[in-house]
Amino acid sequence: MAGSSPCASCKLLRRRCAKDCIFAPYFPSDDPHKFAIVHKVFGASNVSKMLQELPLHQRADAVSSLVYEANARVRDPVYGCVGAISYLQNQVSQLQMQLAVAQAEIVCIQMQQEPVMPTSQTYPDEKSHFLHDNLPQYLNFASPSSVIYDNLKRESLFGHDMVS
Amino acid sequence: MISGRCAACKYLRRRCPSDCIFSPYFSPSDPRRFACVHRIYGASNVGKMLQQLPPHLRAQAADTLCFEAQCRMQDPVYGCVGLISQLHEEIHMAESQLAKIQAEITFLNCTAPEAQGLQIIEANSNLNSLLPEQITTVGLYPQ
Numbered sequence: 001m002a003g004s005s006p007c008a009s010c011k012l013l014r015r016r017c018a019k020d021c022i023f024a025p026y027f028p029s030d031d032p033h034k035f036a037i038v039h040k041v042f043g044a045s046n047v048s049k050m051l052q053e054l055p056l057h058q059r060a061d062a063v064s065s066l067v068y069e070a071n072a073r074v075r076d077p078v079y080g081c082v083g084a085i086s087y088l089q090n091q092v093s094q095l096q097m098q099l100a101v102a103q104a105e106i107v108c109i110q111m112q113q114e115p116v117m118p119t120s121q122t123y124p125d126e127k128s129h130f131l132h133d134n135l136p137q138y139l140n141f142a143s144p145s146s147v148i149y150d151n152l153k154r155e156s157l158f159g160h161d162m163v164s
Numbered sequence: 165m166i167s168g169r170c171a172a173c174k175y176l177r178r179r180c181p182s183d184c185i186f187s188p189y190f191s192p193s194d195p196r197r198f199a200c201v202h203r204i205y206g207a208s209n210v211g212k213m214l215q216q217l218p219p220h221l222r223a224q225a226a227d228t229l230c231f232e233a234q235c236r237m238q239d240p241v242y243g244c245v246g247l248i249s250q251l252h253e254e255i256h257m258a259e260s261q262l263a264k265i266q267a268e269i270t271f272l273n274c275t276a277p278e279a280q281g282l283q284i285i286e287a288n289s290n291l292n293s294l295l296p297e298q299i300t301t302v303g304l305y306p307q
Contacts (some may be wrong), residue, residue: 045206046203065241065246069236102262109269
């Protein structure tokens, strides 16, 4: 588009912003920091390759997740996003323990109330739904400060629910 | 020493110097580890990130970079951010379930006076020595 300002990536890379620039839809010129941080962590060339390999309708989400990861890595150069994952896995573990205690308490109460009739009203065991059972190795990462994750949490992951 | 090259220098087809930033963390026995990291971040960026860290933190950083790169290769759209979203979802479900169970416990404790009465009598065996009318639980003590 003649006369329109170059996108943030072309500004940073000091090149002409072509009308079919792969970055332009996702890195507007009014937010230079967004591309700068992604470029710092991943590199413009790698980001371009990643976007080119994706269908158009998935590129916006891919850019959002790359920006999130890049921010996490800049804030925590050692653990990056893995710090957040470890922190959340710990939360899931704690909640599992609390659930187990609460379920046991329900069973005790029900047994006290109806000692002759053993109850089958226990809550279904939903442990299989917990993701962290499939990621045991990440619990080996030392838990970083939760302050870093709290800062990341304040930035919404996406503008919408991204869980498919 | 060509046979002593790390996975990075083998991949990049270059000589592996004695102070190679990659060699402690990218063993030649696991070439896919470096290939994955290089594909997502680029060797230059990985090298810079490791250089900026004190040596005792580099191994952990290399491991987390590898993990994130693998996540990104498995899920090119969301990478490891997909895991974070799933964990948020699980936490939300677990908190809801816990709240329901705790409400159920409260309900059972409040609406089961017989159970409460039994507990009071069992917990305080001294009550047996008291007169029936001194036990305030209704309906339990034979009149």
